[in-house]
Amino acid sequence: MANRFFIIDGNARFRSTLKSMLQDEWKDAVVDEFDPPSQGWPGEDVDWPSYDLLFIEQDLKGDSGLEWFVVLSGQGRFPPTIILSARPDPEVAVKAIKAGVENYLPKKTLSPQKLREAVEEILGQPRAAPPVTEPPP
Numbered sequence: 668m669a670n671r672f673f674i675i676d677g678n679a680r681f682r683s684t685l686k687s688m689l690q691d692e693w694k695d696a697v698v699d700e701f702d703p704p705s706q707g708w709p710g711e712d713v714d715w716p717s718y719d720l721l722f723i724e725q726d727l728k729g730d731s732g733l734e735w736f737v738v739l740s741g742q743g744r745f746p747p748t749i750i751l752s753a754r755p756d757p758e759v760a761v762k763a764i765k766a767g768v769e770n771y772l773p774k775k776t777l778s779p780q781k782l783r784e785a786v787e788e789i790l791g792q793p794r795a796a797p798p799v800t801e802p803p804p
Contacts, residue, residue: 669695676724718746725752
């Protein structure tokens with residue numbers, strides 16, 4: 668079964684980069700993107716329980732990702748969440764973890780390896796290993 672990821676971030680370039688990183692690691696992943704500046708708040712039509720993991724930007728231009736997490740997660744079943752921040756703040760990171768966010772990662776140092784490790788830790792499952800190919804005789 669394919670992993671399903673949901674990205675909430677106002678930066679189209681970062682959303683695209685994160686989506687590519689996820690699909691490079693999990694080839695069959697379904698990655699949905701949400702742009703708060705153009706779309707506002709996610710509507711009631713979002714099927715949160717269908718997602719394995721949510722990524723949300725901390726700085727949502729007037730709102731905070733942590734505030735969004737608290738409001739949205741209070742509406743029922745909600746996926747595990749990673750808050751991503753272009754300007755990491757240790758106090759916000761502590762508040763986020765206490766509020767139930769699974770991880771808080773700085774965007775600047777996010778690498779495919781760090782992303783993979785964070786996702787695997789949360790989902791409790793490593794990505795599928797690439798098939799082993801035998802060298803030609």
